[in-house]
Amino acid sequence: MSEAESSAQRAGNAAGASRGQGGVNGEGDVLGVVGELEALARIIPRLPSSEAAVLGPGDDAAVLAAPDSRYVVTTDMMIHGPDFRLAWSSMHDLGFKAAATNLSDVAAMGARPTALVIALAAPADTPLVDLEALADGLRDACVELAPGCGVVGGDLSVSPTLTIAVTAFGDLEGRDAVRRDGARVGDVIAVSGPLGRAARGLALLFERAVDDDGAPDAGAAARLRSEHPDAVSAQLAPRPPIADGVAAALAGATAMLDLSDGLALDARRIALASGVSLDLDAAAVCMAAGVDASLLPSVIVGGEDHSLLATFPPATAPGQSLPGGFRVIGRVVKPGGDGPALLVSGRVFSPRGGWDSFDEWTGDLG
Structure with a gap:
């Protein structure tokens, strides 16, 4: 994930520059107080690694192996309101669903999912334990549904509305993609x-x-x-x-x-x-x-x-x-x-x- 702070995050960090508001083991910490770097330090270790990653999180961009010379890519957003309700979904649910819905788009092309990039915008008062639970959901979905697929980067920002954007990559492994336009009479x-x-x-x-x-x-x-x-x-x-x-x-x-x-x-x-x-x-x-x-x-x-x-x-x-x-x-x-x-x-x-x-x-x- 990017290590550059957005202006919104810098403002949030300045407003909450005083640390020590968290509970035992940081259980009371919130995003707007601890800031991006500490939040990422707690989230990234929970995310699954990708077998296709030549270079994973921590630099300006990830590097993925593409032995087929082609790759499948798709993206999707989940926004609080039209896509989910926090009162119904746990943060683990949201992480799991965000991964699963993108993995299925890669699978629908006949490709093997290899990597995810996650962009997350959350309210400044979001507890870090919630973001850790979301990361656990992403990890569990990859492990259960697409072993070998992992998170290779992304971005973290603040917003009044919780928004999760996922970009997924897949390997065709030498096959042609299965498209929507190939159905024939008699199939x-x-x-x-x-x-x-x-x-x-x-x-x-x-x-x-x-x-x-x-x-x-x-x-x-x-x-x-x-x-x-x-x-x-x-x-x-x-x-x-x-x-x-x-x-x-x-x-x-x-x-x-x-x-x-x-x-x-x-x-x-x-x-x-x-x-x-x-x-x-x-x-x-x-x-x-x-x-x-x-x-x-x-x-x-x-x-x-x-x-x-x-x-x-x-x-x-x-x-x-x-x-x-x-x-x-x-x-x-x-x-x-x-x-x-x-x-x-x-x-x-x-x-x-x-x-x-x-x-x-x-x-x-x-």
């Missing part, structure tokens, strides 16, 4: 990972983890997580099938993407990019999601699962082995008179719903 459509689970978790949180004024209720969220661990944890700390991205590429996947915005919206993106129609089998989707037919609409439009949706050559038929955790949920068909479209059991489906961070959100952030 099978398959998914690896949950469907609709994160959306159910979010719906539960909005329905049952708010107080009478609509503000997030931390206690109710904790109870919900205990009562509905799969759904709520899928929303707060998703665990996408990262390794299945490479597995799909090796198995000849013709198109693939990360289901961040919901099955309907993302499947239609493959259809439009490839100039084909995708016909989802309603019964197969419900079976893959583990729900009955009454929940099909919410499964199709629900977002933020970060599962992998891929198309495979027609020889990959039901009953034959698909890579990793992929399950067949439909087929690629010729577009109709109105052009590429999403179909559900032969009928055109117009996506409504799915995750959109520009949708209106209201209420106390908590």
Whole structure:
């Protein structure tokens, strides 16, 4: 991470220049008092190292090995308000989710995640133990989901709004990237990972983890997580099938993407990019999601699962082995008179719903 202090940080450090306000072992220290250098000294050792790093944190920039001569790169932000509520998510959750959602984008290209760069802006009164917990979440996500991937640098600043920006890198290992525009008529459509689970978790949180004024209720969220661990944890700390991205590429996947915005919206993106129609089998989707037919609409439009949706050559038929955790949920068909479209059991489906961070959100952030 950069060792240069921003003007905002220098002002914050001057205002809180008096040390000794922390508790035992620094447990009461906050970002605006200890400053960037001490905060980084406590955070960086908690972060995972990258096997691809030639030079890691501590200089002006990191140096990564790129044996393929190409690399995959993606970036994403999480902002308090449209993307998460502090009353519902622990800092460990936020670190885990920030890593997982970017790792899944790399995996969706058929690449192996190698490194993350983290830019963090936090309020000056943020306890350093919270930043350490966020770092632990980043570490645990890399260790669990993408062994060998680590944090190689980033930036730390102050802001009234907690913001986490992640840039992720991946190695294609000599393969072509799996793009959205390669689906062909006759291909099978398959998914690896949950469907609709994160959306159910979010719906539960909005329905049952708010107080009478609509503000997030931390206690109710904790109870919900205990009562509905799969759904709520899928929303707060998703665990996408990262390794299945490479597995799909090796198995000849013709198109693939990360289901961040919901099955309907993302499947239609493959259809439009490839100039084909995708016909989802309603019964197969419900079976893959583990729900009955009454929940099909919410499964199709629900977002933020970060599962992998891929198309495979027609020889990959039901009953034959698909890579990793992929399950067949439909087929690629010729577009109709109105052009590429999403179909559900032969009928055109117009996506409504799915995750959109520009949708209106209201209420106390908590």
